Amino acid sequence: MTELIKTSPVIGAQKKMNPIMGVHQGMEVALSFVDQKIEKKHQAILGVTDVSCFARFAIKGAKAAEWLEKQGIKTPEVVNAWLEGAPGTMVLRLGNTEFLVEDQATGNACTKLHAFDQSNTQDAYQVARADAAFILSGSEVLNLLSELCVLDLRDAALLNNALVMTQIAGISATLVRESLAGEQVYRIWCDSTYGAYMWEILIEIAQELGGGAVGLTCRFQ
């Protein structure tokens, strides 16, 4: 029974924008900025949403995949790939033996996984993580990414269900493209301690290109 709430790694940077804050998945996070109409517009041009609050479970070790399968979670067969491992839950394969499970707005697999006692499991070790995680949407996303990332991310180069670990804005990050409510969006995960920096850069460029911050409420209403 947890009384305390977590704070989003981006909270300091977000609060400068006077958002309406709220608690989601036990984390204090920006629910909305400015107003919905403008946020919707931003979302279509270049919207940035902080989803650091999504529940996550990570596991590493030679038998990590086996362990996840045993809990009913599907895992990608090759490295640098992701799939929907359970309804509303993304499973990212971050290396030969490392996986990140993330519940999206509707998923709930992580709660169950956390509940398992796996202290006696051999060769599969739970990984404590702290991610800053973002959704980028809109017509100008590739324009933004072409400034922040040195990789070719055009449709032909970044396959569906591919996952790239690369540098974004000079720091290590994980990037995938997914379809969210019929919209093609990009997801970025980075080390939480770089979260504020990443948020500020994303917002700076988004605003230059006619977009901006989009709150959780607007994104998932």
Place this chain on the structure above:
Amino acid sequence: MSMRLPKQVGEWIKRDKEIHFTFEGQEYKGYEGDTITSALLAAGVKVLGRSFKYHRPRGVLSLANHDINALVTDGMDTNIRADVVTLSNGMQLKAVNTDGGVIKDKSKYIDSISPLLPVGFYYKAFHKPASLFPFWEKVIRKAAGLGIVNFNYPRINKRKLNAFCDVLVIGAGPSGLSAAISAAENGLEVILVDENQQLGGSLTYDYAGEEAAQKVLSDLVKRVSASSNIKVYAGAYAAGYYQDHMVPVVAADGITKVRAKAVIAATGAFEQPPVFHNNDLPGVMLGSAAQRMMHRYGVKPFKTGLVFTANAHGYRVALDLLKAGVNVSAIVDLRAEGQQDTQAIELANKGVKIHTGYCVYEALPFKGKLGVAGALICPYDEATATADVKQAVKLDCDGIAMSAGWAPAGALLYQSGMGVVYNNDIQQFVPNRLPKGVFAAGRVNGAFALEARVSDGLRAAAEVANLLGKSVKAQSVMPHQGTSPSHPYPFVHHPKGKNFVDFDEDIQIKDFINAAKEGFDNIELMKRFTTVGMGPSQGKHSNMNAIRILAKIRNLPVEKIGSTTARPFFHPTPMGHLGGRSFHAHRLTTIHAWHQAAGAAFVDVGAWSRPAYYQKAGLSKVEIVQQESLAVRKAVGMIDSSTLGKVEVCGPDAAEFLERFYTGVYRDQKVGRSRYVMLLDELGVMVDDGIATRIGQEKFFVTISTANAPAVYREMQRWLQVWKLNATLINVTSAYGVINVAGPKAYQVLSKLVTIDLSEDALPMGRSTEAEISGVPVRIVRAAFVAKEAYEVYMPSGYALNIWKLLLEAGKNEGICPFGTDTQRLLRLELGHPLPGVDTDGLTNPFEMRAEKALEMDKAFFIGKRSLEIIAKKPLNKALVPFVLPADYKGELPQDCNLVIESGAIKGRVTSVAFSPSAGRVIGLAYVAMHQAQLGNIFEIRTDNGKIAKATVVHAPFFNAE
């Protein structure tokens, strides 16, 4: 008086859109599409700038950014390339490098004293006495300089983007356009770059009147715009070639870094000036410049001109001039055999006098050298490169067009690693070896005839397609036919010099001869001594001529001289473009916003931003640090240590891994206990230290110092791979927040938040325990880095801010005091703990630190052990000792790195020093010679002001030392 011609076919200006601007205080108008220079030329302005060194009046030379005669300032912006920068309304332009205006420039006298300023003058004249150099430097900088930099220039964000394609085609002339179209038709994605605002390259000025050529151009341009596979960057230049086909493309609004699978350089050629006396007068210009003026901007270059040529191009220029209504007084052809083609016949038929085997001996200036009054021409012997002055004839003219040859625009190809051979048929360096994926086409590749350039583009495109997995029929190109486009030695020597080779740097033929006489007769040395090609145009109009002159001086074939490589960037590029957006990646802990609100003064530690101390009104930094440290010693303080590196080592071989990686013993460590870890490199040099807590039979939790964490974690990963142990490393640096609660009342405060017993008996030094704070699982470790009574509290980082706030609340009555890293440094110094990287350097071994007890030399292996065995055989020559200054010490506070002196000799140095309020005196750590290291010994430290402070070797910790 207007020099504007009637509307020209294919001109770039829009005559219905007038643009108003001023130059040197005078109002002018031009049209949309004009460059600054073309608008001024149209208005009859001939003097556009002053030269760099001699302040000679200069006009247009290339009209293509291959020279910098016309550099102007517009408000904040300076060194604007007037020849190519598009005119815009309201520009208030001034020529750079003048003292009192471009016409009346007070520095023009320098031209008359130029014999006093020979090549290498600065190197020789000012190197001694050294004391006078600052004086001369000021004078020289004032005299020789371009635009003045405005230090208040605002930051204007220029984005740097990345782009990708199959083929990057550089240059949109006939070969580039054909190559791009062909590659696109073969299904390749193409980026086509050209520095001009419009596509077409030389077809937009040369051959401009010819119907056939016009058809080729409009057809190519149409096909490019119709192709969905071609992305065009016009008005943008390919600035350099970088490994694996990366080419930055610079446009007005920023740089695009293009990564291609193959590159076709269809970069063309720069026209080179023939060299004769006064070839720099305003009105003397390259033939291609005259063509650009007429065909792109509808401007007449002069009223009566002569053409000084040594190739077929000059004849086309003459025909273009005639068509524009210029009175062509003569063609002066350096070649004895002249030109025997239809154009020569046409010119002769039109009554133009053609002097073959003649040179322009000198251009005659009119008043103030502000223009051309005529030309002295005389017979020229190509074999000896001498002019027969006795037969000189004076011709009247107000302008001279020069066409004597070309230099390949090969900068990017050279950068890619091209090998060249000199082709005597065209007197030009052409590629004979290109790296995989790099291709040359068109004039840069030696193809000069229009049909040859088109087919060379197709040939390159076919080769690219085949390289990239398509199957395309190879294309062939006809070798060059007819006369050479370049003359091997277009130089006319003159006793008065002023026959310029490099217009940027005012370098004349005699400067090369003198440089060679001084022994600088290698092209690289000559370049540096004469500075040829070192100006802003980077040899575009001068490098080839410099090679030709040196070849003549040394009596070698041109090929033996070689060429210097023009480094990136191709054109000078504004700093703002290079800077792009500023990215300062930095890491913040979850508690950062609280620190900010509490007035923390931040310091960078690695990528982190950490509070150094919390500012208080009216108190100095030193006072605050002392206050914060006293709070810890007397009550309780807390510091956000979340930046510590943290790694979990899991698996059956976890202990074995630590035993090999660190110097101590971990095999027998009990769960719930912490041990000190010390990391050495293979040389036995101390790298890092931290704490390893065994949190499970097969699981250790290891800390690494903040700044070393990324590098140490990488080393862990590498060694694990090499040792092939059954262990897994998990970097949890960011996953856990750490708050260190320290001081005699730390126990009291922390006990309010947890239910477990934290007393000395239950949790002595070196123990750890799991606990909960408000339902959040935390780990509490007793570690004595800053105080004996200290608890490191580890929690999932998402909760760190709220737990920090809980601790503040819980410690209110005890006077809990947040402290920063400056205070932490003082606190650990008071305990006598050396810091890696502060009290150690890249050579320090653990014996010198007297850290033998951290070494388990009986283990089979740990990193650095073998080296330590060797080091241990030799006598130690220094040791790190804690020291104090006398309690009544009143002198200057010693600083880190002050030297330990004995009888005038250096024996060691201070590594940490501070006044400790708890010890009541100055304390520190220092390396001293072994004979100085025993307890109670007094040694001498020389402070910054040269005085000696007497220090006594003591035991740490310091605050019990009394």
Place this chain on the structure above:
Amino acid sequence: MKLLNCPVNGVRPLSEFIFGGECREMPNPETSTDLEWASYVHYRDNAPGIKKEWWYHSPSGTWFIAERNTLSDEVLSTYLHGKAPAKNTKEQSA
């Protein structure tokens, strides 16, 4: 910017990598003489040629070996430590 092929993540620009020095066999610390050990830790053979080097792909935390011709700066092959591909294949000699 140069491209390098990470055996796990594919071709990436050099900015994603950290150089880890030449990969050399450590002499047996038990049996090597002081002189042999000192040469191992202090000497590097900088003569140009094909070198085995450690490289680290930063975003994914992957150490691997690159065989590089330091004269031509050509990377001949990359592989995880201890997993060198069989020699004399066509690609190797290319």
